[in-house]
Amino acid sequence: MRRILYIEDDLDIGGIVQNHLTGRGFAVDWLRSGDGATQRVADADLVILDVMLPGLDGFTVGQRLKRVAPDKPILMLSARSTIDDKLEGLQFADDYMTKPFHPEELTARIEVLLRRNGKADNQGQLKLGHLAIDLSKPMFIDERSGDEIILTGKQLHIFLYLLRHPNQILTKEQIYEAVWGEPSWDGDKTLNVHIRYLREKIEINPSVPAIIETIRGIGFRVKQ
Amino acid sequence: MKRLWNWLSDARRSLVSRYVILMSVAVILIPLALILVVTILFLIYPPYEKEHAIYGGAIELENKWHNEAKALGGKSEEAIQKRLEELYKRYSKATIYWVDPAGDTRLQLPKDAKIQQHWTAADAMQFMKERRSGGDELFTIVAFIGDQPSSGFIILEVPRSIITPTFKNTTFAKYWSYAFPALLLIILFLFIGASWLFFYRISRRLLHMQKAMTSSAAAFPGIPGRITVGKQDEIGRLEFAFNTMIEQLEHGRLRETEEEQLRRQLIANLSHDLRTPLTAIRGHAFQLNEEPLSSRGRESLQVIDRKVDFLSRLIDNLLSYTLLSAGRYPYRPEVIDMNRLLRQLCANWYAAFEQQGIELELDAPDHGFRWEIDPQWMERIADNLFQNILRHARDGGYALVRLYVRNGSGYISFVDQGPGMDSESGERGSGIGLSIVSLMAKEMGLQLTIDSSTAGTRITLQGLNQI
Numbered sequence: 001m002r003r004i005l006y007i008e009d010d011l012d013i014g015g016i017v018q019n020h021l022t023g024r025g026f027a028v029d030w031l032r033s034g035d036g037a038t039q040r041v042a043d044a045d046l047v048i049l050d051v052m053l054p055g056l057d058g059f060t061v062g063q064r065l066k067r068v069a070p071d072k073p074i075l076m077l078s079a080r081s082t083i084d085d086k087l088e089g090l091q092f093a094d095d096y097m098t099k100p101f102h103p104e105e106l107t108a109r110i111e112v113l114l115r116r117n118g119k120a121d122n123q124g125q126l127k128l129g130h131l132a133i134d135l136s137k138p139m140f141i142d143e144r145s146g147d148e149i150i151l152t153g154k155q156l157h158i159f160l161y162l163l164r165h166p167n168q169i170l171t172k173e174q175i176y177e178a179v180w181g182e183p184s185w186d187g188d189k190t191l192n193v194h195i196r197y198l199r200e201k202i203e204i205n206p207s208v209p210a211i212i213e214t215i216r217g218i219g220f221r222v223k224q
Numbered sequence: 225m226k227r228l229w230n231w232l233s234d235a236r237r238s239l240v241s242r243y244v245i246l247m248s249v250a251v252i253l254i255p256l257a258l259i260l261v262v263t264i265l266f267l268i269y270p271p272y273e274k275e276h277a278i279y280g281g282a283i284e285l286e287n288k289w290h291n292e293a294k295a296l297g298g299k300s301e302e303a304i305q306k307r308l309e310e311l312y313k314r315y316s317k318a319t320i321y322w323v324d325p326a327g328d329t330r331l332q333l334p335k336d337a338k339i340q341q342h343w344t345a346a347d348a349m350q351f352m353k354e355r356r357s358g359g360d361e362l363f364t365i366v367a368f369i370g371d372q373p374s375s376g377f378i379i380l381e382v383p384r385s386i387i388t389p390t391f392k393n394t395t396f397a398k399y400w401s402y403a404f405p406a407l408l409l410i411i412l413f414l415f416i417g418a419s420w421l422f423f424y425r426i427s428r429r430l431l432h433m434q435k436a437m438t439s440s441a442a443a444f445p446g447i448p449g450r451i452t453v454g455k456q457d458e459i460g461r462l463e464f465a466f467n468t469m470i471e472q473l474e475h476g477r478l479r480e481t482e483e484e485q486l487r488r489q490l491i492a493n494l495s496h497d498l499r500t501p502l503t504a505i506r507g508h509a510f511q512l513n514e515e516p517l518s519s520r521g522r523e524s525l526q527v528i529d530r531k532v533d534f535l536s537r538l539i540d541n542l543l544s545y546t547l548l549s550a551g552r553y554p555y556r557p558e559v560i561d562m563n564r565l566l567r568q569l570c571a572n573w574y575a576a577f578e579q580q581g582i583e584l585e586l587d588a589p590d591h592g593f594r595w596e597i598d599p600q601w602m603e604r605i606a607d608n609l610f611q612n613i614l615r616h617a618r619d620g621g622y623a624l625v626r627l628y629v630r631n632g633s634g635y636i637s638f639v640d641q642g643p644g645m646d647s648e649s650g651e652r653g654s655g656i657g658l659s660i661v662s663l664m665a666k667e668m669g670l671q672l673t674i675d676s677s678t679a680g681t682r683i684t685l686q687g688l689n690q691i
Binding site: 010082085100103104170172174217 | 492540572574
């Protein structure tokens with residue numbers, strides 16, 4: 001079971017979030033203030049942190065937690081919405097969400113953070129159309145024939161990057177920079193060429209793609 | 225006494241009194257210098273010829289002659305003759321006669337002097353008459369020896385030109401005609417020089433002050449630094465007053481900053497305090513949604529959810545607007561590839577549009593353009609425009625973000641096919657979102673154009689491209 005350390009002083013909101021997350025299969029350790037958070041962070045897979053707290057404020061608590069456990073993802077959940085607050089939070093936190101938030105969006109963001117940290121709930125096994133995917137290996141099986149699909153280095157990189165950000169539209173620049181590790185330049189068609197080859201391997205009909213969706217002018221998306 | 229001294233020392237410090245002193249000195253200097261120059265010239269070049277100095281003036285000579293005559297009273301004839309010859313040596317330009325009591329001319333110097341040898345009473349009268357009427361050239365003194373008419377008399381005759389100094393011929397007069405104008409000129413120049421120095425120093429101090437006023441102190445931008453107060457005169461008092469004013473300005477600025485800080489804090493806290501219950505409302509609505517509900521109940525929950533969104537955005541905009549209009553919204557411009565930024569922003573919003581059944585399209589050229597702007601501001605602008613499309617132009621089912629370059633300028637258009645801004649939309653707001661867009665665009669030097677008709681709305685930003 002994945003554990004979440006939740007620090008929130010508002011009882012109303014805290015109760016709802018705890019209920020919701022427990023209902024989604026998380027174990028929630030809810031603290032009313034930052035006191036004792038550093039002792040309990042070791043047991044958690046992720047920290048949800050409010051900013052306005054009695055005693056130490058959320059920014060200070062978050063920085064301390066990062067010092068104790070640098071690998072734990074921290075999601076700031078605050079009613080403070082100015083850019084300065086967000087920038088200050090994102091100096092150490094992995095995500096910053098403003099209240100009032102959608103509980104479903106919260107769970108989605110938690111999933112993203114956990115997956116990025118290798119704590120996905122299905123241990124990397126997932127089904128996508130006709131593909132059975134094991135992200136831990138990684139391995140891609142065409143379920144119709146049972147054959148493994150072999151991808152080249154760049155194709156694999158691109159596909160894994162898209163899979164790690166499901167339901168999220170990734171721009172051409174984002175993908176290029178994540179895979180090639182260098183800034184993209186105007187009018188570069190390299191990524192499009194690679195995606196075309198990738199689709200020829202994984203799509204049933206590459207001209208009507210079902211796995212990797214093209215968002216015209218914007219980027220690509222893998223829906224799960 | 226003390227008060228008088230204070231008054232005097234105060235007066236001494238005043239520019240006016242100093243100038244009055246300067247003027248007075250100049251006015252007094254003219255007659256003083258006149259006297260001085262006359263004295264000096266008189267000493268160096270006396271106003272009469274030196275060789276005639278021995279004669280002195282007419283009265284002086286007359287007195288001398290009478291005294292001589294008096295001293296000769298009772299002396300022997302030899303003594304008188306000797307003395308007269310001595311006197312002739314002294315007054316070589318004169319003519320001397322000696323007539324004894326019998327009326328005989330005993331001596332005439334020089335020897336060739338033309339005079340009768342024997343004097344009758346009529347002769348004496350004739351002589352006196354001649355000298356008195358025709359005597360412009362000669363000055364004649366007749367004195368009785370020993371002051372006794374019975375002892376005879378002596379006569380001294382000198383040319384009048386010798387004993388009457390003719391001023392215009394003297395060296396003194398020659399120099400004087402130059403010296404007087406020269407002296408006036410010198411005094412004039414001295415006075416002009418002193419005045420110039422006086423005003424030059426005033427103007428230098430004023431210029432120094434002007435420089436100080438237009439400079440800006442490091443601690444408080446826009447407020448000049450203090451001036452070191454020099455002399456205690458009018459300018460000194462002005463400098464002092466200036467410093468007092470600076471102090472007040474700094475104090476005001478400090479208080480303003482504090483108030484601004486307080487206001488920002490207050491608004492941020494207010495925003496926070498409003499958001500917290502909204503979060504609870506949304507959370508409870510969400511929980512309620514997981515209970516078995518009628519379709520009308522679910523619809524109500526959706527409305528609640530939408531209103532929460534609307535309120536939250538309104539609070540956000542209100543906070544931003546307040547900060548923006550107070551010039552306190554952090555602005556961190558950088559050169560940004562607009563293609564890339566707009567693509568990212570469209571990606572962020574795509575899901576929301578998709579959910580509402582609106583097709584969002586991005587039309588960007590292969591080679592984009594770059595603007596020097598704050599990406600956070602641009603994001604806020606795009607967020608507000610996208611939000612407006614979602615709220616008001618859902619019926620159009622289509623939204624386009626188009627980037628293009630024309631005549632060296634970059635353009636970004638947000639186009640929808642909604643009913644236009646003048647139509648009655650389901651959720652009409654205060655328009656604060658668009659106010660923020662317009663304020664931010666203006667601050668970033670972008671030109672905002674809004675075209676709205678019943679066929680749709682096009683909002684265009686035009687900006688200067690960076691190379």
